[in-house]
Amino acid sequence: MSKKIQNISVDCVVFGYDIKLKTLNVLLIKRYLESKKKKVLVDDNVLTGYHMYEDETLDDTASRVLKELTGLTGQYKQQFKAFGNPDRLTGKKDMLWIKNEQFNQRTITIAYYFLLKTDDVDIQNNQHQAKWYSVSQLPQLGFDHEQIIMEALDDLKVKCLSEPIIFELLPNKFTINEVQDVYQSILSIELDNRNFRKKMINKKYIIALDEKKTGVSKKPSQLYMFSKDIYLKLHRKTYLINL
Amino acid sequence: MSKKIQNISVDCVVFGYDIKLKTLNVLLIKRYLESKKKKVLVDDNVLTGYHMYEDETLDDTASRVLKELTGLTGQYKQQFKAFGNPDRLTGKKDMLWIKNEQFNQRTITIAYYFLLKTDDVDIQNNQHQAKWYSVSQLPQLGFDHEQIIMEALDDLKVKCLSEPIIFELLPNKFTINEVQDVYQSILSIELDNRNFRKKMINKKYIIALDEKKTGVSKKPSQLYMFSKDIYLKLHRKTYLINL
DNA sequence: ACAAAAGTGTTATCAGTACACCCATGC
DNA sequence: GCATGGGTGTACTGATAACACTTTTGT
Numbered sequence: 373m374s375k376k377i378q379n380i381s382v383d384c385v386v387f388g389y390d391i392k393l394k395t396l397n398v399l400l401i402k403r404y405l406e407s408k409k410k411k412v413l414v415d416d417n418v419l420t421g422y423h424m425y426e427d428e429t430l431d432d433t434a435s436r437v438l439k440e441l442t443g444l445t446g447q448y449k450q451q452f453k454a455f456g457n458p459d460r461l462t463g464k465k466d467m468l469w470i471k472n473e474q475f476n477q478r479t480i481t482i483a484y485y486f487l488l489k490t491d492d493v494d495i496q497n498n499q500h501q502a503k504w505y506s507v508s509q510l511p512q513l514g515f516d517h518e519q520i521i522m523e524a525l526d527d528l529k530v531k532c533l534s535e536p537i538i539f540e541l542l543p544n545k546f547t548i549n550e551v552q553d554v555y556q557s558i559l560s561i562e563l564d565n566r567n568f569r570k571k572m573i574n575k576k577y578i579i580a581l582d583e584k585k586t587g588v589s590k591k592p593s594q595l596y597m598f599s600k601d602i603y604l605k606l607h608r609k610t611y612l613i614n615l
Numbered sequence: 616m617s618k619k620i621q622n623i624s625v626d627c628v629v630f631g632y633d634i635k636l637k638t639l640n641v642l643l644i645k646r647y648l649e650s651k652k653k654k655v656l657v658d659d660n661v662l663t664g665y666h667m668y669e670d671e672t673l674d675d676t677a678s679r680v681l682k683e684l685t686g687l688t689g690q691y692k693q694q695f696k697a698f699g700n701p702d703r704l705t706g707k708k709d710m711l712w713i714k715n716e717q718f719n720q721r722t723i724t725i726a727y728y729f730l731l732k733t734d735d736v737d738i739q740n741n742q743h744q745a746k747w748y749s750v751s752q753l754p755q756l757g758f759d760h761e762q763i764i765m766e767a768l769d770d771l772k773v774k775c776l777s778e779p780i781i782f783e784l785l786p787n788k789f790t791i792n793e794v795q796d797v798y799q800s801i802l803s804i805e806l807d808n809r810n811f812r813k814k815m816i817n818k819k820y821i822i823a824l825d826e827k828k829t830g831v832s833k834k835p836s837q838l839y840m841f842s843k844d845i846y847l848k849l850h851r852k853t854y855l856i857n858l
Numbered sequence: 859a860c861a862a863a864a865g866t867g868t869t870a871t872c873a874g875t876a877c878a879c880c881c882a883t884g885c
Numbered sequence: 886g887c888a889t890g891g892g893t894g895t896a897c898t899g900a901t902a903a904c905a906c907t908t909t910t911g912t
Contacts, residue, residue: 379620380699380723426721430699454697454725456623456673478669480623482697482723534773536858549891559854566893567875575858590890591882603858610857611802612901615779615818615846792864809866810902833863834909855874 374425381481382433383421383455383517385524386441388490388504389541389554396541396557397490397504398521399441403465403514405472414465416512419520420500421481434484441502443494448487448540452527453520456480460516469514485524487540508560525558532558536577539598547585547593548572572596577603617668624724625676626664626698626760628767629684631733631747632784632797639784639800640733640747641764642684646708646757648715657708659755662763663743664724677727684745686737691730691783695770696763699723703759712757728767730783751803768801775801779820782841790828790836791815815839820846 386399400417407413420441424433430451439445461470461477470477490504505511507525510518532538538554539546552568555561572578577599584592629642641662648657663684667676673694682688704713704720713720733747748754750768753761775781781797782789795811798804815821820842827835 377622377721380623424699424723427701429701430697430723451696453694454673456667456725458670458672478620480667480673480725482699533854533856534858547891555856561854564875564877565891566877569892570894571856571874586883590884590888591892593891607858611776611804612857613776613798613814614853614855615777615850790864807902807904808864809904812865813867814900829910831863831911833861833911834865836864 374427376423376425378423379476379479380424381421381479382424382430382437383419383481383483383520384434384437384441385419385483385485385521386438387485387487387507387524387528387541388493389487389557390490390504391542391550391553394553394557395506395508396554397506398510399493399502400505400511400513401441401500401502403469405469413468414514416465416514417503417505417517418514419517420502423475423479424482430482430484433482434486438486441498441500442488442492444488444492448537449484450486450527450531451482451484453523454480454482455516455520457516463515466515481520483520483524485528487528487537489541489543529559536598536600536603545581545583545585545595545597547595549593551596576606577601617670619666619668621666622719622722623667624664624722625667625673625680626662626724626726626763627677627680627684628662628726628728628764629681630728630730630750630767630771630784631736632730632800633733633747634785634793634796637796637800638749638751639797640749641753642736642745643748643754643756644684644743644745646712648712656711657757659708659757660746660748660760661757662760663745666718666722667725673725673727676725677729681729684741684743685731685735687731687735691780692727693729693770693774694725694727696766697723697725698759698763700759706758709758724763726763726767728771730771730780732784732786772802779841779843779846788824788826788828788838788840790838792836794839819849820844 388397388399390397401420403414403416403418405414420437422433422437434449435445438447458478461479495502510521538551541554542550548569551572552563552565556563579597579599581595581597583595585595586592631640631642633640643660644663646657646659646661649655663680665680677692678688681690701721704722738745738747753764781794784797785793791812794815795806795808799806822840822842824838824840826838828838829835
């Protein structure tokens with residue numbers, strides 16, 4: 373067993389897209405502590421994170437944290453920023469919590485985000501009381517985790533415009549409208565459906581399947597898939613100066 | 616005096632643009648060590664970096680490192696990635712160096728890059744033997760610093776297309792051709808001068824001055840400046856999906 | 859007068875934007 | 886048969902890309 377590095381952690385912003393509710397969510401765990409007299413001292417939410425081990429890469433640590441929380445491996449992950457302000461863990465509740473858990477108050481954290489589907493996580497039997505919260509209605513958060521989530525979201529907003537990571541949030545087979553909904557959820561904007569379709573359908577790596585989604589009700593919709601292979605082959609860098 | 620955090624450092628990729636040679640450079644310091652028998656053990660180059668202090672933010676550490684190296688403050692800086700592989704400091708020379716300098720082999724580093732002009736740095740009287748090297752002709756580098764520089768450059772390439780950081784590399788008054796040269800140096804591409812001029816001159820935050828650069832020789836060229844104020848006022852986010 | 863870098867205009871093509879109605883199914 | 890979400894086409898506008906010659910100065 374390898375040794376923990378006491379003052380370095382990895383925190384994971386687990387983004388999960390809910391295709392039915394059309395919301396982008398974050399997976400949070402409960403932080404709860406009461407005094408001996410049963411007085412509630414801390415009752416809020418935090419990201420999952422854990423200390424790095426001596427023999428791990430940062431990516432390893434992030435993957436390990438995700439696996440412990442959700443059981444999932446191989447999900448899209450992105451390191452996006454390190455947080456190391458001396459006062460990042462010095463809130464009143466944070467100090468109580470740290471005392472209880474006995475970890476180093478001067479910890480810097482390397483933050484990652486993951487992209488997956490809410491459905492992929494078995495939220496029922498979860499020892500951490502993990503729950504999904506819409507990014508637009510975050511609950512009370514401990515430490516500097518609200519800031520971390522917001523910066524993760526900012527990074528995601530930028531990246532989803534230039535890289536096909538949106539498909540990490542969708543099942544293999546999806547409709548054009550579902551893709552549009554993801555963009556709208558992430559960016560908090562409305563898009564014109566006709567123009568959006570045109571654009572998507574013209575991409576050679578968006579492939580129409582011989583299949584329709586006769587899902588819930590109404591008119592069945594055409595299913596598509598994303599071909600990463602074709603994307604990588606066809607895609608060349610664009611040097612468009614866009615200030 | 617505050618305490619060093621032994622296993623966390625900040626490394627700085629100092630990019631300096633040489634407006635005369637039209638090259639993007641990195642500022643490197645010498646790493647030199649010889650044995651008692653005068654045998655050269657280590658003779659290569661590294662980025663400047665230093666351990667974080669207990670009471671500093673990461674940004675503080677980066678600014679401090681830059682100031683110690685160059686005397687400069689207030690330069691554009693950007694945290695872009697943390698490097699924490701267990702083997703990042705385990706090269707043969709690296710281990711000799713670490714033994715000599717007595718620092719922790721299991722150090723993770725938060726990497727920043729800075730943007731400035733080579734002219735701003737007084738390279739002559741510099742206690743670190745700092746020198747500029749073109750990013751396209753890097754010398755032998757210690758640790759994982761070549762990788763760090765390359766990832767910094769990748770980040771810069773992306774950012775300079777969507778944010779007006781290019782002007783950090785130029786003097787206050789510049790010509791359109793100088794701006795074009797910066798882009799070409801960073802991106803390693805050629806741009807059409809007529810189209811580029813048109814685009815730049817149309818930007819309302821690129822302001823023609825009542826002044827010409829009668830600099831070296833030949834036809835004097837029109838000088839311009841960049842107005843950050845106007846940029847910030849006029850600019851609104853573009854949500855162009857560009858996969 | 860010549861070398862060297864600055865500066866200039868037009869056209870064709872493509873992509874983005876705005877916009878309103880019919881279609882296929884489940885109930 | 887009607888409510889619901891799926892799906893479609895056109896015209897306008899603005900930006901990009903390709904392309905070659907004239908201008909102004911210093912020497």
